[in-house]
Amino acid sequence: MISSTQNERIKEYAKLNEKKYRDETNLFIIEGIHLVEEAKKYGIIKEILTTNPNIEGTLVSVEVMKKITNQKSVVEVCAICEKLNKKEITNKVLILDNIQDPGNIGTLIRTAVSFNFNTIVMENCADIYSSKVIRATQGAIFKLNIINAKIDTFISSLDGYKIYGTSLKNGVPLKEIKKSDKLAIILGNEGNGVRDEILDMTDKNIFIEIENMESLNVGIAGGIIMYELK
Amino acid sequence: MISSTQNERIKEYAKLNEKKYRDETNLFIIEGIHLVEEAKKYGIIKEILTTNPNIEGTLVSVEVMKKITNQKSVVEVCAICEKLNKKEITNKVLILDNIQDPGNIGTLIRTAVSFNFNTIVMENCADIYSSKVIRATQGAIFKLNIINAKIDTFISSLDGYKIYGTSLKNGVPLKEIKKSDKLAIILGNEGNGVRDEILDMTDKNIFIEIENMESLNVGIAGGIIMYELK
Known part of the structure; x- marks a missing residue:
């Protein structure tokens, strides 16, 4: 049993609470038996640690x-x-441009997996490998292809995909967008939306018609669009 | 200027951080200039308090x-x-049965207002008048008819409304539900869903078809249903 918090391996693992070390090592921490059981199926576990002698690890x-x-x-x-x-x-x-709230990221990922948007591209977003986001995704993260990339470069590399931005101004109502086999949806920052230079690169920019309020929460908007175009 | 935290009026106002006192007095606190300006339009402000001599109050x-x-x-x-x-x-x-997360309540209210679901009925939910929920709703709360009631009694009192529950089992796919002029949608607790005895009272119970995951976040499910049936 490891009982010292000064153990070298333990000190290394504890550093994984910081994004910097997760990026450097390509490792991350998951918590709770449900997530651990789920992760086992994907063969990604390096080491299980437990306080319970009845649990393997x-x-x-x-x-x-x-x-x-x-x-x-x-x-x-x-x-x-x-x-x-x-x-x-x-x-x-699903492409995420500068989304900062871990709760929004977690909910979007759970929704994306539910509607088979199984590739997530992120630029300048809250870290998907933080324990808070991982808890919020309820294991959805293991089913995904997660790519950190420049969105403009990524979009340019796509072949045969319809690319849809989201925008409050000059958008096409969601109901008028036709489904396509291959498509990418871009959601933007909670306050500022998708950057204009990215919106300029899309096939169309989608608008959800609402009343009374200025905008929907980005997780809700993403959920509705993925449901409609899945 | 009131500078003493022992001032009787201030002590009374500070109690409004607790649901019990909000219920007793029928008062609640809002924070920030945006919400205060919004509340002014509805004539519901009893007193504005400010640390800035340039703001009226x-x-x-x-x-x-x-x-x-x-x-x-x-x-x-x-x-x-x-x-x-x-x-x-x-x-x-929109009817909410035992929804406990203030973030979910806030997001649902913002979405409800956006899609003209302007009556919210709640039983045993997180308090809508907590400052956290009010912040999350971004002023949507002022536009609503908010009713705390027993859901079974409320449903029985509705006349000419289609009443739709939400359920992961034995539900009708959302795509098969027709729009109607008057309708009520019931969303349930994050872990347990809508209570069975309430589901038994509805016209139909709705199911959103998903893959890979067990369920959607309740805010997302509600958003998709309200968008589709608005």
Whole structure:
């Protein structure tokens, strides 16, 4: 059993609470038995750590678990995982431009998987591998092809895809957009939307007709568009 | 200028951070100039309090403002408002059964207003008049008829409305539901959904077809249904 928070491996794992180290090592932490069981199916687990001798994995003390998970409440099990590295671009792609709220990212990913948008491209967004986002996605993250890329470069590389931005001004109502086999939808920052230079590169920009309010929450807008065009 | 946090009126206002006192007094607090300006249009403001002499209202110290708003970061202006008491049941009604997350309640209300579901009926939900929910709704709350009621009693009182529950089992796919002039949609608890005894009282129960995941976030599900049936 590892009981010292000064153990070198434990100190390395605890650093994974910071995006910088997750980026450097290509590793991330998941918490809770549900996510660990799910991750097993994808063969991405490097090490399971647990405070419960009945769970398969490296036994650690409560203090060590708290240090790794950076939580006040103790989780019984966590795992160090390797980031997935799929290559295939699926027919339905969701592109996120500068979305900052981890809750929005988590909800969008859960919705994307539900509607088979299984490639997520992100530029300048809240980190998808933070434990908060991973909890919010309820395991959806393991099913995805996740790409961090410049959106303009990525869009230019797509072949045979309809590319739809979202915009409050000069948009085409969602009801007028036809489904297509291969499509990419771009959602933008909570306050500012998709950048103009990206909107200029799309086939069309979508608008959801609403009344009374200026805009929908980005997670809701994304959910409605993916439902309609899936 | 009121500078003492022991001022009797200030002490009364600070209590409004608790649901119990909001229920007793029919008052609630809003924060920030945007919401205050919006609330003015509806004539519901009892008193504006501000730390800025250039804003119309009762001048208070930073300490007093912190006490009233229960926040570490100081807002420049807040207002004590009376709960709205509209009576008309609009043609589109959103019914929430035991929804506990303030973020979900806030997002659902913003979406409801956007799609003209201007009556919200709630039983056993997170309090809509908490400052967190009010911030999340971005002023949508002022446009609504908000009713706290037993859902079974409320449904029984509706005349000429189609009543749709939401259910993961035995539901009718959303695409098969026809629009109607008068309708009420019922959304349920994040973990358990709408109670069975309520589902038994509806005309139909709606199901959104998804893949890979067990369910959508309740805010997303509600957004998609309201968009489709508005």
